[in-house]
Amino acid sequence: MKNYTHRILLLWLLFFMVNPLSWGKVKTAEPPTSMACEAPNITALDAGPSSCQVTLSLLELNVNYQFRYRIKGKSTWETQTTKGATLHLAGLQACTDYEFQVRKDCFNNQFSDWSTFQNIKTQGCNEAYCLAYANRSDGYIEQFSFGEVAYQSGNDGGLGLHLAPRFIANPGTEIPFSITPVKTIEFWDLDAYHRVYYTIFIDFNRDKDFDDPGEYIFKDEGAPDKVYSWKMAIPKTAPQGLTRMRVIMSRKTLGKACERSINILEVEDHTLGIFTPCPAWQPVDFKLDSASSGSAQLSFTGENLGYSWRYRIKGNTSWIFTDSTTSPKLSIAGLIQNIEYEVQVRRSCGGGNWSSFSNTYAFKTQVCSNSRELTWNTYLREKSRVGLELLGQNALNYRWRYSPDYFNWSPVYESKVPKIELDSLSPGKVYQVEVSIECSAGNWSNWTRSSFFTWGECQQIPSSQISIGIDLNFRSDIIILTSKMQAANQFFWRFRKLGTTQWVQVSTNSPYYDWSPSFVISEVAYEWQVSYLCENGQKSEWSEVKQIAFSPKVCEPAQTKFVKIKRINATSAVLYVDLPYGVQFSWRWWEKGKPFWIYSSSSSYANKEIVLNKLKPNTTYEYQFSYWCTYSILGWSDTHSFKTLNEFPPSFGDSVQVSIKNPPRNIPIVVSPNPNPGVFRVESAFTEPKKITLTVRDLIGRVVFRRELQDQIVLDETLQLSKQAAGTYFLEIRTAEFSKIEKIIIQQP
Incomplete structure (x- = not known):
């Protein structure tokens, strides 16, 4: 056992010696002390009657955070651990003061100090109705649908007061309804949890209780993991107006209207409007005023009456309801980028009565992306520390990561300002850095890459x-x-x-x-x-x-008499230069009669062989070659030709071109202007949406620019490389099925 322990310790020591990412640290918008293990701050507490969502100022992702909470004045704490920036607590007492703290697991259960106290009071004070709620959170009502309205409430932690008017019933009708349950854990007493029980109460006479005859309107049982659907009858004599409806999900037995016990899983209170039918509404002519990656503004021509809106992701069954408004305009936030949504509206008929919902209008949010080149600035550079910032940016949040070798990336860091400081870096080293911006709540752009370096010792280059x-x-x-x-x-x-x-x-x-x-x-x-x-x-x-x-006399001039055709078939050819000297062989070829050469180099510095794939059968091709010999620059050879065969035997060899699986045909790529001063436009078109990657490399293969585009049918991008030195660059346009390389020449003015 002792030897085994020593081996584990030795492996940990070697990991920290060879892994440079374990040494680096980050300073973000509120830079922490270099070696400190600090607790984050609790930035928001959002409480319901029996639940609370805690949000903290998260600096690092995938890190454990430990929360503790208690009723104010009590000595006993409840503790939970999470990796995220938020924690959902359930089973709290209504109208009760709680206090919260959080601390960070810095490494292997080595914790920071607890944060300062944050206090909040749960809802449910001055509630006219008795409160029934759960003592445990083993299941909850995910969605309650009533008539044409489906309301997704999620986990309320035992009790949810959803009192915004949204459900309408007509006297003397049967209303279809459904309940979507969620079972959060598996009980040990499985026999008692193979069924759940539903009870529904409606306070018809509006006397603030559910004790009167006929107000216990529904009871039944169902499976804990299946949607339950049925109908409830609204009496003809039911008084018109707004009242309270209570839906209870329980285990072992039917829940009572005011019960608080371990058997209650969740209680939801809703406002129900009982009215005669409201006149139908004519079709609405919607207008999309604006849309971004996370928000939209819509309107229609109408008077300033009462309106109620709802929207959803197209294809979903659940609607999201907005607060009632007197204006025929709607502003929606918190949307998901590049998603199609549907929206409907209904008008008020007075007294809490509403018309049926209108026709459906669809719109799509934009993609969150760095649509223009980011301007990077290195405001701090030392031997082991670098400070980076993005100029002219005003996003919600920023995510950063860096790498010393393109492959091993650091953890992801978040900041609220476009600035980051990295320390404990290696001196005299080039790093890659990537940033993603949050355009709107929860909508992040793709990673955009740049590079930085640390100062090293000022010494002669070997x-x-x-x-x-x-x-x-x-x-x-x-x-x-x-x-x-x-x-x-x-x-x-x-x-x-x-x-x-x-x-x-x-x-x-x-x-x-x-x-x-x-x-x-x-x-x-x-x-x-x-x-x-x-x-x-x-x-x-x-x-x-x-x-x-x-000294051009050292080597023979390039001549096609030195070229041997090693192998040829209908779609491939292998050419070889039979010379005892020379390195860095380059080739160009074209289909005879075509106006443009295709260029390529051999697969390695001293390789004299070239494999040409994707040729046409029974077609004549012309070619030339050139090479570099003892610092002598030799021009292109004379032109020679070969003809492919008319059969299709199996292909051979690996082409130096990028392989194409099921290549699309006749896809034009236009780069203009070329040559250019560092700013040029790339245009193309595809038959269906594609994920496209644009990569620019310099002559030694270093990536100087990369951009990823999602769901593109028409490619029309302007690239700005004006900060790059004048010279030759190579632009690769790549999709999952297609890749093409264009030569770019930058001529600085």
């Missing part, structure tokens, strides 16, 4: 951290100088002809530089160095000198 590449895909005259040390926001490059003393210096905001020397064809050697801007405005020492020798 020779192993700088490299030379070349773009042979589209232009054969660009040399790419790269620094693998990326934790800086300004780099300095200098060049000179070998044997001379005069340096030419440039600077970039990125760790690479596209060098286009006009002397590229001449036989001459050059040397170059790189440095970067450090903390406090210091500049690092220049790197060791690297040489570039341009």
Whole structure:
């Protein structure tokens, strides 16, 4: 046992040594002390007669929080634990003062101090009717439907006073009703909980009790997990006006009108209007004045009378009722983004009587998204601490996460302001950061990504951290100088002809530089160095000198006579360059007679083979190749051709293109303008809604932009990359079935 314990401790120690995310901490809108374990504040208490919802100022998701509560003046606490920002308490006493506290489980049952006391009084004071409610919350009435009105009350914690007028009955009629029960736990005494019992009381004579003859209007039993439906009869002699209806769900036996016992599961009181029929209402011409991701404003032309509205998600059976109003206008909040809703209205006929509901009007909420580029600002940068903010944002809340490697993401943090501070970071390292904004209550955008870095030691970039590449895909005259040390926001490059003393210096905001020397064809050697801007405005020492020798006579010019066709069928071909030297082979091909080349590079730096897939049967293709050899830039070869076969044998090899499953046909992708100054438009169209991901990468494969779009049929997006350095970029448009890459050239003005 002792050895086993030692192994567990060793595994925990190794986890914290190798997992950088376990070291990082966050400061949000109200920055906590760096190493503190602090309790959150209780920000809201919403009490009913026998229940209470507690809401706290949540800073971290998926963290345990422990609540405790008691009747004010008592010494004994009740305790519950939750991972969320809210807690629903049931079984409270009506018209009673309670006090609450909360604390945070910082790590492995190591708790913060308790928060300050928060007090609230449950409802039910000065109630004219006797109160019946549950002593336990093992089940509740989820929804009560009466006539054409379905009211979803949810868990009331034993007693719900739902007294807004919404139910109407006509004397001498039978009204259909239904009860939707919810069983929250499995009882040990299963034999006693295989049935539930329903009783309904109506105070017809409005004397504030349910004791008179005929007021015990309904009783029956049903299954605890099935909807119960039946009818109740309203007497012809029932007095007209507003009165009280009580619905009780109990176990073991029928519930009594004023019972408070362990057998009562939930009691709901409703206001019932008993009236003669109200005249029918003509169809309503609704108008959608505005709609966002979480709200909508509707109206119709009408007088300022009494109106009652209800709405629901299209396809649902339950309606949500609004408070009565005298205006023919409705403002709805708390909606879900990108959802279609239905709305109806009815008018008052006076005295609490209402017409039937109108025709149905449908509308759809918008999608919560970062519709425009976010402007990031690093307002604080140190070796182990960074402060980030979003400029020009005014959302409800913000969620953040960060990663040192694109894969292992930190916990999600929330803040009420567009600002966050991260500390205990690694010095001299580039991190990825993502943010999601809450456009309206509960509606969050997709993650939007950026990057940041921490300052490191100001030192010379090692020779192993700088490299030379070349773009042979589209232009054969660009040399790419790269620094693998990326934790800086300004780099300095200098060049000179070998044997001379005069340096030419440039600077970039990125760790690479596209060098286009006009002397590229001449036989001459050059040397170059790189440095970067450090903390406090210091500049690092220049790197060791690297040489570039341009000598086109070293290698054979690219010629198609060196190309061998290894394999060919109806839809694929494998080409191979038979040369003893050369690296970074690039290819371009087209269907003969077409005006545009298709470009690609070999699958690895020294691979001389290319696999062409998705070709047309019995079709002639023309191709060229080029390559990079001992710092010599060689142009494209002459043109040669091959023809695919007319059969369809099994395909072979893996294409260097992105594979397409059941590819859609004739999908145009338009990028304009191109070249551009960093702002361009992407347009396309699909036959059905698609989730589309737009990704822009630079020449070394780093992601500089990503945007996800939901349910798009028409793609029309403007991308802003004006902060990126001038050069060549690649835009990938991807859906679940389709992917295409477009070359983008940014030319800064």
